[in-house]
Amino acid sequence: MSDAAPPLRLAAVERRYRTEAGELPVLTGADLTLQAGEIVALVAPSGAGKSTLLHLAGLLEKPDGGEVFVEGRAAGRLPDDARTAIRRSTIGFVYQFHHLLPEFTAEENVVLPQLAAGTPRAAARERARALLAAFGLQGREHHRPGRLSGGEQQRVAIARALANAPRVLLADEPTGNLDVATSDRVFSELLDAVRNRRVAALVATHNPELARRMDRVVTLRDGRLVPA
Numbered sequence: 418m419s420d421a422a423p424p425l426r427l428a429a430v431e432r433r434y435r436t437e438a439g440e441l442p443v444l445t446g447a448d449l450t451l452q453a454g455e456i457v458a459l460v461a462p463s464g465a466g467k468s469t470l471l472h473l474a475g476l477l478e479k480p481d482g483g484e485v486f487v488e489g490r491a492a493g494r495l496p497d498d499a500r501t502a503i504r505r506s507t508i509g510f511v512y513q514f515h516h517l518l519p520e521f522t523a524e525e526n527v528v529l530p531q532l533a534a535g536t537p538r539a540a541a542r543e544r545a546r547a548l549l550a551a552f553g554l555q556g557r558e559h560h561r562p563g564r565l566s567g568g569e570q571q572r573v574a575i576a577r578a579l580a581n582a583p584r585v586l587l588a589d590e591p592t593g594n595l596d597v598a599t600s601d602r603v604f605s606e607l608l609d610a611v612r613n614r615r616v617a618a619l620v621a622t623h624n625p626e627l628a629r630r631m632d633r634v635v636t637l638r639d640g641r642l643v644p645a
């Protein structure tokens with residue numbers, strides 16, 4: 418592992434699914450390098466393999482071929498527990514629907530991943546408060562998700578994704594569930610947070626306006642990543 422290694426690199430990544438109709442090749446040799454502070458949009462038609470790519474990049478699944486390097490380390494094919502440890506300390510996820518734990522407060526939702534990564538509770542709470550404040554959620558820390566607006570819920574989800582100071586952020590339609598004005602605002606906050614922290618981000622979206630606001634746009638063609 419070297420400081421110069423990019424936070425995330427996909428090299429000739431392959432993934433195929435076995436279906437009743439036979440093998441479905443979804444990724445056939447996907448290459449991508451994300452540098453620190455770089456935000457890349459992934460825009461491709463439904464079914465092209467965006468979620469599959471994000472799952473592989475996030476070490477949630479293993480590739481059938483090729484490799485996923487995280488901070489220079491070949492990580493994609495490690496055993497489950499090793500991939501989980503790298504994922505917890507290095508990678509944050511934001512989904513279209515917030516996936517917050519409904520029975521926990523906003524603050525607890527941001528504290529829990531830190532506890533899972535071994536951060537002491539007092540430090541985790543302090544960091545959660547700072548992150549929530551950075552997203553304009555002072556005074557809302559003790560609300561459960563059901564008592565927050567859609568935009569606020571998504572801000573908590575972004576704060577949670579950043580809780581363990583990840584080097585890589587993976588997002589799947591991170592504001593796709595919000596109205597246009599709220600989506601615009603929350604997306605700006607997401608971009609600022611990622612840029613300020615020098616996180617490398619890959620953001621899947623169907624929204625060309627949002628894609629244009631990122632550093633570059635890639636698409637999937639026949640299972641490979643190409644410039645859009």
Ligand SMILES: Nc1ncnc2c1ncn2[C@@H]1O[C@H](COP(=O)(O)OP(=O)(O)OP(=O)(O)O)[C@@H](O)[C@H]1O
Pocket residue numbers: 434435436441443461462463464465466467468469470
């Ligand atoms: N577990 C699975 N088993 C079999 N086929 C799958 C599986 N997961 C995904 N697929 C298929 O692989 C292809 C790519 O799916 P994926 O979910 O990655 O696409 P996507 O680009 O994220 O689509 P969307 O924009 O609709 O979310 C699709 O044809 C899908 O039906």
